[in-house]
Amino acid sequence: MSFLESFWRQRLELLLAAGRAAGADLVEVFLERGDRLGVLAEQERVTSVSPSFATGAGVRVFLGAEQGHRDGFVSTNDLSEQGLLHALDQALGMLSLQRPGGNGTNLADFQGLAELSDFGAGKQDWLGRCPGVETIADRLLEGTARLEQHGQHLQARRGNYSRDWQEVLVAASDGTFARDLRLHQTLGLSVLAADGEHRAGVARRFGSTDLPEDLMVWDADGTARDITSSSATMLYADYVDAGTYPVVLANKFGGVIFHEACGHLLETTQIERGTTPFAKRIGEPIAHESVTAIDEGLSPQSFGSLSMDDEGKAPQRTTLIENGILKAFLSDRAGEMRTGQPRTGSGRRQSYSFAAASRMRNTFIAAGPHSPQDLIGSVDRGLYCKVMGGGSVGPTGQFNFSVEEGYLIEDGQLGKPVKGATLIGDAETVMPRISMCANDLDLAAGFCGSVSGSVYVTVGQPHVKVDAITVGGR
């Protein structure tokens, strides 16, 4: 029996049993140990190296169905026996429960933890295999040097790296006992180009999961060429004219439109809140028949992939929409309890200080039959969104995205570059307007912020055409 097993199994079983004895329907403990590193390079020098370490626990207590599966959640940095008991007592107190005094812990209601599902086996050396600070610095400085080599009018050049190594242990009174080691690395280059009043900021970020040596195979020169080409194009671009146009969204990060506009509305947290228009529409058309959308946590090394979710459940491939028909929601433990939607291995959280919630993983629109040129060629006058920026969705389903690099489409051909565009709309209106999907599905790493914090995700799609969408501009 490993140290982890022997040390934590006993402690956690006592904690879970105590929670059950107090009257909790279910008790869950999430333990985390994190080792993170950030490195920043600017121009020709490294200006920041920032290591950080964190340990903590999140204790969640649920009541039963007759009390609406209410829950209380408490997080703490204190992993001592007393610290965890204090957190449990607080969580119980939120539900007006109290541990029995004296030796009142009744183990009869708790069958003990199952055999450890150790998804971390075989990953023990990942942290040690990650590049050291000197190597990281060399690679980042190579990137900023390539930017200088290929770019013009560059006022600022930056490269940044982050490494997030995380060990998690999940134990619950239903017997769940699982451990995982995770490794996420991101690497980004960015520039600010300036010429008089003209300015353009361009950035690219790459992310990987479970690949300790990924930094070594990064194509610094290719990234720098891509960025400087974009900055040179966008530096003198005009602002886009406002209006309602057909829009062609490029593949990869173009998938952020589905993520924001529709994906969030297919999380059970939205059903619980009453903020999704799709709550009762399983089996009904909610998108154009050309749209099939999938969320999964399985693709090797993708940024949103998981060996297990943050509730100890193995991930799966979930078809959300098939040929326009709504098929499933993304569900976590609380979502299953409260909405009846089966768990999909989508219970995710940024860290121990958040309760898990149903969240997306690798989310994409499936490839279609067309070529990208088919889509562009079908538009008389519209907008081609080559690079999308961030976006968000509000409580009424209204979404917005910024377009970082856009081009006019005129008579089926790409025209001059334009900047300052924002796409706005709502999912119910826009999803039926995605009328063409190309055959070039590709994915891009990103971050998603929501109720359970910021989590690693992949967005993706092939080139898609939206027949009409409002474009905010000048």
Added chain:
Amino acid sequence: MLDPQQLHDQLEQLARSKGISQWDLGATSSTDLSVQVDRGEPRQLKGAQRSAVTVRAWSTDGRVGITSSTDLSADGLALALSGAAEASAFGDLQEPPGLSCRSTEPTASIERPMREAQPIQQMLSTLLDAEKQLLDRHSSISTVPYNGLSERSGERIYLNSLGARRHERLSSSSLYLYARAEQDGRKPRSAGAVRLAHGSAELDVRGCIDEAAELTISHLDYAPIDTGSYTCVFSPDAFLDLIGAFSNIFNARAVLDGLSLSNRDSLGQQLAVPFLSLWDDARHPANLGASAFDGEGTPTARLPLIDGGVLSHFLHSEGTARQFGVAPTGHAGMGAKVSVGPDWFEVGATPGAGCGDSSLDRHRADGVVWIDSLSALHAGVKASQGAFSLPFDGWLLKGGERRSIEAATVAGDIRTVLRSIVALEGDPEVTPDGLCPHVWVEGLAITGEAE
């Protein structure tokens, strides 16, 4: 409870044993409680005990290393100091941060009452009652999907090898209510309100309900707006959001990094209309998060940023101040590369310069767009380019009557906005981010969905 003297002694001893002569430490500890409800039932109750410590250590050649941890124990401190010392091997020699020469200056006290947190069941009862009252205000208000009542008590310290021993405690509470209204055949609409106080017993719950209800109901009757150029009046919240998003104009760190709209020569240049002035004032009595010192231990103070429309000062850390040959202003974070940022803005009229066109009154205006709140600033603001294109909630004013605007965006350039202000209307209002009147700006691009 954090014990600054004990931590100082511990770290000094550890540093001496490792041959480290220059170091500093920032630490926080907090306890949080929050509740959410959903249609008469508790939704999620949360609590947290958090601690964090950041230690910096300087090598003998002046390079700095840093390490952060959640472990405030003696072992944790020792690990953090060792980590910082190791990281200093990679510190920046060209522009290393130092200790603030002002970190040992006395700080003026800030009136900041500490409030005991209420029992969580009391908080729950308050929020359930607030939700019910809001749902009862109008038949179309079906849910309050985003709501929360929270309490926090915390403390922070800053210590360094020059002898600085800063320590302060803070309690705060917040209430937010965002209602969703639905009517047959119409799109759902949403609006809300926020209130802050030192403790939940002092929260203006009724005011929050009133504002959330009034705003939500005001957006029920909506219409698309024609795309075009409009005169806009920004609410205090919206204008402060915009100023905050472009605060790199005042940020000396961003100036040095080439990421600001300003440069070293911008001080003294006309940035805005002459009747506009702007201050940063962390210590303002209305700032519930007022802090007496920044991340480097420098005392905070009121600082004019725009004086009579002229850019008058930059925000500084120790390092940027050294490069500009001025004193640090109390706006630093703590890091291997020290960030700089504003605390709490105060927008007002320049003394003796009037308020612009005093005839403008949004309650009698016609054809004017009233921008109540801006959204998605993280995506729609290009801070280093000056440009923005942002969704907003607001109304089109006709004869002083408000008609809610369906989905729309406002776009422009912050430098143009500051030079196109035509009036500051009414008394400044306190918001979570600062103090500001309603601000009239002409010639902004609005994109609407009217055919």
